[in-house]
Amino acid sequence: MVRQPSLKKGTWTPDEDHKLTAYIMRYGIWNWNEMPRFAGLQRSGKSCRLRWMNYLRPNIRHGNFSREEEETIIRLQKQLGNRWSAIAARLPQRTDNDVKNYWNTRLKKRSVILENNNSASATASPSEIISSNSNTDSSTSTDDFPGATEPAAAYTSFSTPVSNGNNTVVVDDIYTMKDNFVSSENYWEILCFLEQPLMGESFDCEWESPNFQLWHSHSQHYYCDPVDNFWTNPLV
DNA sequence: AAGAAGCTCAACCGCGCGATC
DNA sequence: TGATCGCGCGGTTGAGCTTCT
Numbered sequence: 715m716v717r718q719p720s721l722k723k724g725t726w727t728p729d730e731d732h733k734l735t736a737y738i739m740r741y742g743i744w745n746w747n748e749m750p751r752f753a754g755l756q757r758s759g760k761s762c763r764l765r766w767m768n769y770l771r772p773n774i775r776h777g778n779f780s781r782e783e784e785e786t787i788i789r790l791q792k793q794l795g796n797r798w799s800a801i802a803a804r805l806p807q808r809t810d811n812d813v814k815n816y817w818n819t820r821l822k823k824r825s826v827i828l829e830n831n832n833s834a835s836a837t838a839s840p841s842e843i844i845s846s847n848s849n850t851d852s853s854t855s856t857d858d859f860p861g862a863t864e865p866a867a868a869y870t871s872f873s874t875p876v877s878n879g880n881n882t883v884v885v886d887d888i889y890t891m892k893d894n895f896v897s898s899e900n901y902w903e904i905l906c907f908l909e910q911p912l913m914g915e916s917f918d919c920e921w922e923s924p925n926f927q928l929w930h931s932h933s934q935h936y937y938c939d940p941v942d943n944f945w946t947n948p949l950v
Numbered sequence: 951a952a953g954a955a956g957c958t959c960a961a962c963c964g965c966g967c968g969a970t971c
Numbered sequence: 972t973g974a975t976c977g978c979g980c981g982g983t984t985g986a987g988c989t990t991c992t
Binding site: 724725745746747759760763767796797798799810811814818 | 981
């Protein structure tokens with residue numbers, strides 16, 4: 715009887731990320747349980763799916779929740795409860811896991827504090843919730859919402875350090891939600907990936923997706939649509 | 951400077967649901 | 972109609988990082 719190699723757990727390595735991403739890009743998602751074997755990964759299908767959905771999938775932003783996003787989360791959590799996938803569906807480029815983590819680590823506390831503070835003055839808007847706590851939370855940024863009335867100094871502007879070997883450059887995050895731009899973080903991740911040779915030896919992936927040139931022609935403008943087409947629908 | 955405590959978030963686990971046979 | 976399979980969801984964990992004392 716052939717012993718099945720035990721499935722790997724824990725943090726994903728860059729090599730595994732590349733294998734999974736390249737495989738999905740070439741063959742698409744057909745069966746999460748079978749996919750790891752063909753992709754040369756010793757991971758469960760579940761683990762692969764989670765990694766793809768929460769991290770490798772294109773156009774995902776991590777951290778730096780805007781004030782507007784915080785308001786939306788607070789409002790929807792009140793309406794829907796802990797239905798994180800439904801809440802995340804209303805937040806472009808956010809994953810349910812991110813939303814859930816953000817709620818559990820930050821917004822939940824704020825809500826509790828507010829509940830206590832506002833038991834007398836009944837109706838505070840989500841923005842008031844955030845305002846009442848933003849002084850102590852430097853992770854909150856409204857830089858991407860220039861219309862916000864709060865003093866800019868009250869928030870930390872964020873930028874993304876990108877290492878290119880010997881040097882580290884800082885690239886300002888440029889996305890705005892309403893323009894549906896790709897964040898520079900994702901932009902660089904995608905660009906770096908595209909410029910690297912594939913690491914999975916088990917398949918010879920040619921960069922011949924019909925959308926590949928389209929992506930390259932647009933990538934310098936940070937538009938996300940070509941990326942979307944290229945990544946999420948690789949078989950088109 | 952070092953250890954303790956707190957925080958964040960990637961990842962795992964178990965369960966439920968829908969599709970298929 | 973029940974069994975099986977695959978997927979998605981929400982709760983939880985724990986490693987690593989940061990802040991505090």
